[in-house]
Amino acid sequence: xxxxxxxxxxxxxxxxxxxxxxxxxxxxxxxxxxxxxxxxxxxxxxxxxxxxxxxxxxxxxxxxxxxxxxxxxxxxxxxxxxxxxxxxxxxxxxxxxxxxxxxxxxxxxxxxxxxxxxxxxxxxxxxxxxxxxxxxxxxxxxxxxxxxxxxxxxxxxxxxxxxxxxxxxxxxxxxxxxxxxxxxxxxxxxxxxxxxxxxxxxxxxxxxxxxxxxxxxxxxxxxxxxxxxxxxxxxxxxxxxxxxxxxxxxxxxxxxxxxxxxxxxxxxxxxxxxxxxxxxxxxxxxxxxxxxxxxxxxxxxxxxxxxxxxxxxxxxxxxxxxxxxxxxxxxxxxxxxxxxxxxxxxxxxxxxxxxxxxxxxxxxxxxxxxxxxxxxxxxxxxxxxxxxxxxxxxxxxxxxxxxxxxxxxxxxxxxxxxxxxxxxxxxxxxxxxxxxxxxxxxxxxxxxxxxxxxxxxxxxxxxxxxxxxxxxxxxx
Numbered sequence: 001x002x003x004x005x006x007x008x009x010x011x012x013x014x015x016x017x018x019x020x021x022x023x024x025x026x027x028x029x030x031x032x033x034x035x036x037x038x039x040x041x042x043x044x045x046x047x048x049x050x051x052x053x054x055x056x057x058x059x060x061x062x063x064x065x066x067x068x069x070x071x072x073x074x075x076x077x078x079x080x081x082x083x084x085x086x087x088x089x090x091x092x093x094x095x096x097x098x099x100x101x102x103x104x105x106x107x108x109x110x111x112x113x114x115x116x117x118x119x120x121x122x123x124x125x126x127x128x129x130x131x132x133x134x135x136x137x138x139x140x141x142x143x144x145x146x147x148x149x150x151x152x153x154x155x156x157x158x159x160x161x162x163x164x165x166x167x168x169x170x171x172x173x174x175x176x177x178x179x180x181x182x183x184x185x186x187x188x189x190x191x192x193x194x195x196x197x198x199x200x201x202x203x204x205x206x207x208x209x210x211x212x213x214x215x216x217x218x219x220x221x222x223x224x225x226x227x228x229x230x231x232x233x234x235x236x237x238x239x240x241x242x243x244x245x246x247x248x249x250x251x252x253x254x255x256x257x258x259x260x261x262x263x264x265x266x267x268x269x270x271x272x273x274x275x276x277x278x279x280x281x282x283x284x285x286x287x288x289x290x291x292x293x294x295x296x297x298x299x300x301x302x303x304x305x306x307x308x309x310x311x312x313x314x315x316x317x318x319x320x321x322x323x324x325x326x327x328x329x330x331x332x333x334x335x336x337x338x339x340x341x342x343x344x345x346x347x348x349x350x351x352x353x354x355x356x357x358x359x360x361x362x363x364x365x366x367x368x369x370x371x372x373x374x375x376x377x378x379x380x381x382x383x384x385x386x387x388x389x390x391x392x393x394x395x396x397x398x399x400x401x402x403x404x405x406x407x408x409x410x411x412x413x414x415x416x417x418x419x420x421x422x423x424x425x426x427x428x429x430x431x432x433x434x435x436x437x438x439x440x441x442x443x444x445x446x447x448x449x450x451x452x453x454x455x456x457x458x459x460x461x462x463x464x465x466x467x468x469x470x471x472x473x474x475x476x
Contacts, residue, residue, distance in 0.1 A: 005187040005188055012180055026100075026101075027141070033098035034059070060226070069110045071089070087111055091137055094106040096166045103138065108130050261276070261307070281387035312338045313331060359388060364418070367420070389412075410439075
């Protein structure tokens with residue numbers, strides 16, 4: 001385990017344990033959490049005449065803990081690796097009924113997952129997950145108690161204040177939980193904290209906050225008739241299933257894109273899995289550059305589909321081992337445009353269109369199809385160009401049966417940085433695992449001038465540029 005991750009987990013677990021001990025001492029369980037069979041104890045409206053026993057209070061805490069366990073047992077895995085369950089609602093209800101300490105204990109015990117019981121999560125991961133729910137639940141409970149203490153003088157608004165206080169506590173709970181979970185995942189996977197925070201979290205925050213009113217309603221029903229709160233198991237299960245289906249649909253979409261890319265690649269045995277490897281490299285470059293989650297997704301899908309236009313290139317051109325004629329070169333160079341035309345009707349892939357169309361543009365303006373220059377080329381297309389070139393250079397091709405070594409390929413990227421490739425993207429690539437341990441020749445000693453557009457046009461008129469002037473990856 002990395003030292004930073006170890007320190008992070010130790011800090012979160014220690015702080016959570018201390019907070020739980022302090023909250024237990026300062027905020028004893030409130031009577032509303034007691035499990036009784038008599039009604040009329042709506043939070044903020046009425047109070048039972050008889051004081052509940054300690055056994056009834058314990059039974060109430062156990063009730064909400066078991067309900068939270070059921071809601072937490074099978075979380076839904078989101079694309080970036082975080083997991084989402086519907087335990088938010090029962091935790092909020094327990095926090096609203098019993099106070100900060102009860103909310104903390106219910107979160108600490110009730111967030112146990114089947115993955116933990118089956119040994120799929122290391123012990124320190126389980127500790128971190130539980131702490132990441134316990135501390136936010138206590139903080140949310142304190143926020144709710146503080147808010148209610150301020151507005152308690154206005155008796156006519158107590159019911160509305162209780163609802164507002166519950167939403168405030170839920171917001172604090174969700175916000176702190178998201179920050180802790182994002183930090184843990186970022187340190188564990190090497191992703192940028194901002195990327196994780198703005199990735200799965202956007203959907204998680206909205207869906208979790210949507211459960212807050214349900215948690216409040218569960219608390220109200222429980223106060224009227226305790227066991228009636230079990231009726232909310234059905235909407236909780238339905239919410240979990242909707243989330244699962246959404247994740248499955250995205251995964252199916254990705255798999256479909258991957259299958260289409262694989263079908264194109266398998267037209268030529270030399271390019272089998274080419275798109276998959278390009279995707280992996282491009283995504284890793286994107287992570288080094290700390291691009292947004294939406295841009296990472298565009299690199300993922302754009303990497304898989306960047307060569308889909310080759311479906312319209314005849315085999316005698318695509319697999320030709322000899323030098324291409326001028327007409328054959330024009331056919332080959334049309335595949336980015338054709339790929340963009342194929343993908344255009346799919347509105348979900350609008351962000352991937354610039355990547356597909358422009359991944360063969362050169363930084364100095366001599367690429368194709370639009371001869372864009374420098375920053376005119378979409379950033380993600382420049383990322384993919386480096387990934388595509390490196391993968392092609394390190395794999396056998398009909399026109400070059402002996403692949404370049406990793407060192408040779410990296411030297412080519414450096415040599416043509418500022419000509420074919422964006423130097424910034426090459427620098428980012430060098431910091432990925434794909435270049436780890438590979439001797440880096442560094443940037444060119446002198447800055448390279450960008451040719452005039454007329455010179456770029458002259459270059460495009462050459463049927464097949466000599467290998468000494470272009471990298472071996474030019475024909476991918």
